[in-house]
Amino acid sequence: MQIPRTLTALAVLLIAVAAWLLLVAPAPGVRYYEAQEMAIATLGADGALPTAPPTTLEWQPANQRELVQWRGPYWLRWRVPAPAAHDAADRALRISVRAASQPFWNGQPLAANGTVGRNADEEQPGQVDIIRVLPPSSPSGTDEVVLLASSHHRWIKPRGADAFVAIGPAASIYGHGVGPWLIAALATGALGAACLYFLAAQRGRPRVPGARLLLALGVVGLALPVVEAWRPLVGYDYPWHGPRLLMLLLLHLAAAILLPAYLARRFGVAVPKTARIAYLATLLALAAFVPSFDGRGAALLLLSLLTSAYVLLRARGEPDERWPILTLVVAGALAVPLASGIFLDGPYFLFLAVLMGFLLIRHAAQLRALDHHNALLREERARLSLQLLQRGIHPHWLMNTLTGLQELIEQAPMRASRLVESLAEQFDRLRESSTRPSVPLGEELALCRNHLDIVGLALDRHIGFEVEGEHTGLWLPPGVLHAQVENALTHAGAVACAGHPFRLRIQREGDRWLLELRSARGTAPHRGQGTGTRYIEASLAATCPESWRFEQGPDGNDWYGRMELPCAS
Secondary structure, three states: OHHHHHHHHHHHHHHHHHHHHHHHOOOOOOEEEEOOEEEEOOOOOOOOOOOOOOOOOOOEEOOHHHHOOOOOOEEEEEEEEOOOHHHOOOEEEEEEOOOEEEEEEOOEEOOOEOEOOOOOOOOEOOEOEEEEEOOOOOOOOEEEEEEEEEOOOOOOOOOOOOOEEEEEEHHHHHHOOHHHHHHHHHHHHHHHHHHHHHHHHHOOOOOOOOHHHHHHHHHHHHHHHHHHHHHHHHOOEHHHHHHHHHHHHHHHHHHHHHHHHHHHHHOOOOOOHHHHHHHHHHHHHHHHHOOOHHHHHHHHHHHHHHHHHHHHHHOOOOHHHHHHHHHHHHHHHHHHHHOHHHHHHOHHHHHHHHHHHHHHHHHHHHHHHHHHHHHHHHHHHHHHHHHHHHHHOOHHHHHHHHHHHHHHHHHOHHHHHHHHHHHHHHHHHHHHHOOOOOEEHHHHHHHHHHHHHHHHHHHOOOOOEEEEOOOOOOEEOOOHHHHHHHHHHHHOOHHHHHHOOEEEEEEEEOOEEEEEEEEEOOOOOOOOOOHHHHHHHHHHHHHOOOOOEEEEEEEOOEEEEEEEEEOOO
C-alpha cells in the first residue's frame, strides 16, 4: 500500500496546484502596471480635493520602498497604451493601493475610494482594491491614470507600497481571482470534511498519540484560506491590511510548530527539550527579523518542512504511513525556494489541505484499526476470563476443598464454618468481578485475601498478603492480581506461600502506577506462559491500549510480577 498511497497523495497535490496556477494566470487582454511616477501633493488650507491633476507637479520615478514611507497626500501616475478600436469597449480598471484614493482617468475624476485627507482626522480610509468602469480612451494613443492618495491610518509599515493597476475587459477584471478560490473552497471543504470524519472517529475512543495536535493543525489549515481570501473575495479598508498580514504570519508560525510536533508524537520520535527550545527560538527569530512578509512565511515554512522530514526519517516502523507524508513534505520543501511568492499566495494552503486531509484520514484509519485490535483483545479476555472462572471452580480444586471441609466439620467445626463462608464469598466475588471491565484495587485485594483464607483454613496456616504504598483512585482489570496469586499457589505450593507471604508494593510515578507483587518462588518449573499470564496481558491490553507493561520472573527466593499502567485506568 505504500507506493499507491504515495502516488495518490502526490497526484492530488499536483492536480490542485496546477488547477490553481491555471486559474490564477492573467486573463487574455488584462495588463498589469506598477506605479511609474510619484509626487508629493499639496492640498489647500481648506483641505478641498482638486478636480483634476495639477500640471505643475514635480514628478519623479516611482520607488515602492520610498513610496511606502509617504503617508500622504501624494500623487501616482501611470501612462498606458490605448487599446485598439475593437478592444476599447467595456473596459475596467482595478487599482491596488494601501491608501484612501481619488482616481483620475485622462483627467476625468472617477468614483473616490474613501476620502483623501491632509491628516488622519480628515482622511476616511479606502479599500485596498477597487474596480472602476472606464470611460473611452484618449485619441492620442496613450491613456493616463493619476491617483491622489493618503494613508494616515496605516499602523504596520511594510517594505513596499505594492501600488499597481490592472486594465482589461470588464468581465475579466471583475471575474479574475474568483476561479482560483473555487479550487481553494473545494480544498477547504475537503479538509473540513476530513476534520469532521476525524472527530466522529475519535468520539468515545481512547486518544491516540498526537490527536489534539493534529486537530489544531487542521484548524490552522481551515483558517488560512479564510484569511487569504479575505482580500480578493470580500475586500477591506486599508488599515486592516496590517492585521491581516499579522494573522497570516501567526498562522504560518502555528503550522510550523504543530506539523513537526504532531509527526514526532505520532511516530514516537523522542525530541530533547533543548532541541525543542532551540527550534521554537529559531522560528520566533525568523518571524521577527526576516525583512519581508513573504520572506518570513517562506522561511517558517521551509524550516518546518525540513524539520518534519528529519523527524520522519528518524522514525522507525510504519513505512506505509510515513513515506506518503514524507513525499508531500519534500515536495513542499522543494516548492518553497523555487516559487516562494507564488507558493505562499495560494498553493501553500492547498498543500496544507492535502497534507492535513491525508493525516486526518490516516489517523482515523489508525483509530479503526485500534478498535478492531481492542475488539480481538476483548474477545480473548472474555475467553480467558471464562477459563479462569472455570478454573476457580475446577472439580479437582473444589473436590479437594470439600474433602478438607468434611474433615474440618468433624475436627474443627468453627474453622469449617468460616471455610464455607469464605468459599461462598469467593464465588460471589468471582461472579461480580467477571462482569465488570475494571474494579477498585480494594476489591481485587479482597478477592485475593479471600482466596488465601480458603487455602489457609484448609491447611490451618495463615497465608499473609501485605500491601505497601498508597493506592487511592487505582482501578485494575478484574482478576489480574488474583491470577498471580493462583499461579503462585499452583507452582510454589501453599506451604511455601504460607512461609513466604505475598508482598504488594504500589508506587505512583507521574501519571503512571507501578505494582510489584512478590511471592514464594518454589521449586516448580518455569512459569509465565499459561492461561493466567495470557489473561493478565489480554486484560491490561484491553483496558489500557498501548500504555501498559507486564513482566514477571524469578528474583532470588522470590517470584515477582510487575505491572505498569496509566493513572486514568
